[in-house]
Amino acid sequence: MDKSSFIQELYSKGCIKTINGRLIVDIKLTIGYTNLLHYISDQFKEKAQTLNLNAIVGMPYFGIIHASYLSLKINKPMCIIKNEKVVQRELVDKENVINKVDDETGINLIIVLESIEKGFRLSNFIYNVKRRIKNCNIVGIFTVCDNSIANNKYLNLENYYIFSIINSHDIINNLIEFSNISNQEFLQIYNTMSFKKVERDVFKIEKRSIQKCTEYIKLKNSNLFVSLYYTNFFHIVNIVNKVSPFICGVVINSNIIDQFTDEKAELLKKLAVEKKIIVINNVNLVFTNKSIVCNTLKKLFMFSDLVSITINQNKQVDIFTEFNLDLLKVMSDEKRGLILNMTGNGYNNNFINQKILDLVSKYNEHISGILLDKRHYYMRDDNMLYMTDEIEMIENTVQNAILNNGCDLVIYNVTEFKTLTKEYLESISSSVKLFRDSSWVSFCSVNGM
Numbered sequence: 001m002d003k004s005s006f007i008q009e010l011y012s013k014g015c016i017k018t019i020n021g022r023l024i025v026d027i028k029l030t031i032g033y034t035n036l037l038h039y040i041s042d043q044f045k046e047k048a049q050t051l052n053l054n055a056i057v058g059m060p061y062f063g064i065i066h067a068s069y070l071s072l073k074i075n076k077p078m079c080i081i082k083n084e085k086v087v088q089r090e091l092v093d094k095e096n097v098i099n100k101v102d103d104e105t106g107i108n109l110i111i112v113l114e115s116i117e118k119g120f121r122l123s124n125f126i127y128n129v130k131r132r133i134k135n136c137n138i139v140g141i142f143t144v145c146d147n148s149i150a151n152n153k154y155l156n157l158e159n160y161y162i163f164s165i166i167n168s169h170d171i172i173n174n175l176i177e178f179s180n181i182s183n184q185e186f187l188q189i190y191n192t193m194s195f196k197k198v199e200r201d202v203f204k205i206e207k208r209s210i211q212k213c214t215e216y217i218k219l220k221n222s223n224l225f226v227s228l229y230y231t232n233f234f235h236i237v238n239i240v241n242k243v244s245p246f247i248c249g250v251v252i253n254s255n256i257i258d259q260f261t262d263e264k265a266e267l268l269k270k271l272a273v274e275k276k277i278i279v280i281n282n283v284n285l286v287f288t289n290k291s292i293v294c295n296t297l298k299k300l301f302m303f304s305d306l307v308s309i310t311i312n313q314n315k316q317v318d319i320f321t322e323f324n325l326d327l328l329k330v331m332s333d334e335k336r337g338l339i340l341n342m343t344g345n346g347y348n349n350n351f352i353n354q355k356i357l358d359l360v361s362k363y364n365e366h367i368s369g370i371l372l373d374k375r376h377y378y379m380r381d382d383n384m385l386y387m388t389d390e391i392e393m394i395e396n397t398v399q400n401a402i403l404n405n406g407c408d409l410v411i412y413n414v415t416e417f418k419t420l421t422k423e424y425l426e427s428i429s430s431s432v433k434l435f436r437d438s439s440w441v442s443f444c445s446v447n448g449m
Contacts, residue, residue, distance in 0.1 A: 001039050007166060007174040009036060016171060018181055021188030023168060027114040027144045028062050041069035043165045044142050048074050048110065051139055055079060055109045059125050063113035066144065070112060081125075081132050106135035115145040116164070145171075169378050173351050202408060205383050209337025209368040212305060213278050213385065213409075216248040223402075225280065225411040227251040227389055231258045233268075240271055249278030251389070251411050254300065262302075269303040280411075282308045282371070284341050287319040294327060301331050306368055308341040312352075317359045329366070337368030339387070354378040375406030385409055 001009070010016050010025075013033060017024040030036040048056075048070060056078045058067025064080055071078035111129065116122060122141070130136060138160060146164035172189055175181045181189075203214050217223050224247045228236045236257075240250060252268075254260050272279045281304035287293055300307045311320055331337065340360070347353055357378065360367065369385030379386065387409035388401050401407045 001035070003166060003170065004174055004177075006036070006039055007171055008178060009033075011175065011180055016175070018175070018185055018189065021185065023147075023172060023189050025115060025145050025147050025168075025171065030114075030144070031062060031065050037065070037069060040066055040144055040165060041073055044070045044112070044163075045073045047142070047163045048076075048140075051108070051110065053108045053110055053139055055107060057081060057109055057111050057129055057133075059111055059113035059122070063111075066114065066142075067112035070142075079133070081128055106137050107133065108137045108139045109133070110140040110142055111138060112142045114143065115147050116141075116143050116162070117147050169354070169380070173354060173378070176351060202382075202385065207332070207337070207365065207368060207383060208335050209306070209332045209366075210383075210385055212335035213249070213368075216276055216278055219276060220246075220248045222246065222248055223409050225249040225251055225278075225387070225409060227282075227411050227413045229253050229256065229282075231256055233257050233260065233264050237267070237271060240275060240277070244275035244277055247277065249280060249305075249409075251280040251282050253282050254304070255283050265303040272303075272305070278305045279303065280306045280308070280339065282339075282341065284344060285309045287311055287316040290319055293319070297327065297331075301334075301336050305336050306339050307336075308339045308371060310341050310344060311360060312345075312347060312356060314359070317356070320360060320363065332366060338366060339369045339371050340367055341371045343371055343373060343389070350376060350378065357381075369409070372407075373405070374401075387411060389413065 007016070010027075010030070013029055013036075015026050015029045017026075030040065044066065053076065056067045056071050056076055058064035058078060058080055060080070067078050070076075109129075111122075111126065113122065113125075126138065129138070140161045140163055143162070143164045144166070146162060146167040172181070172186060176183070176186045202210070203218070205211075205214070226239075226243055226247055228239055228250050229252065230236050236250075236252060243250075254265075257264070268279065281300055283300065285293060285296060285300075285307060287309065297307065311317055342353060342356075347356075353376070361381075364381060364383065367384070369387055370379065371387050371389065372379075373388055373390050375386045385408045386406060388405065388407045389411035391401055391410050391412050401410050
């Protein structure tokens, strides 16, 4: 049994339902089916063996069942702690590891429960565990289904290592793949889900290919880029000289620039360093031939900080997996990286797009960001930069892209550069001010234009 068949089995057993546009997941029903219990315990065992733990705590009530299966498989003691506030004793004998806690290091344990919803019960239980087992370290929380879409006021789950076999995103995509729900039901569920996180801090991302970008964002107090898709190279240079005080980067396409020589590339590189801006080269490089792509990237990275690529077919993924990752590592060390462009042909279905991200996920350290219209529910990697070039003055404004669409960087396309004035540029950049004490998603203070 794999994850996909596991979800289908849960659906057939009535553990998963959709009612009035809401996703209902009841993992409690799994205790009546031994094949499901064995699959859950096998998944927990595989992950638990990678952790340094001394004991397992099962959260009442059904988490105790899954914890007992896991305890048996990895031969670790299990304790049961009630949620009630009355005086209680743990169900372990006096010679148990619980009573042999090292005062210096404490006891490492994991908490097992059937599902995470709003986090209120789990928050209370964690409090009781820490109160009853002195000097304990919760090294992980194991759950069958993580049905919590985002952090909430009861519990900041980012403080803990969460391992879940499935989550809400896996479920709804599996249901639509196997036609268990209609497209309309899928949209109803999707529209009721909120995926905003409130604790994200991109300035702490350790990817070197992102650090240069965040350095300039701090320096310029702006996350604004402008797109300069022009054939005249010196027209681009003139605009960069004019707008550089108000932006942190520009987006070009070197393939359309007339007679783009190595001398022009070197000039652009020196100009970017002098003006302290990032150069994104949106050439939309397709992985069709390993050697050609490798040579092309070497040339592009000579003057570009970030280069956009396209991967929307399985054969392109195969070439990417065979790619010279040593080259990407060197480029990353030089604070250069790749951007996955998910706005073109082939990226017209959320389910397909999630599959693409899953296929390239093992190489995420070499991918700095994603170019998209908006950040979707399945884009959960907080070590990425999410950027959009779908920006308008009236409808999809800079504010909307950041606060509602979850984008980090906005690429503004100013068409009338002949009338470009300092006041006009200030009116654009004034809507994007860095607010360092808030989250990255909402770090722009919207002042109006």
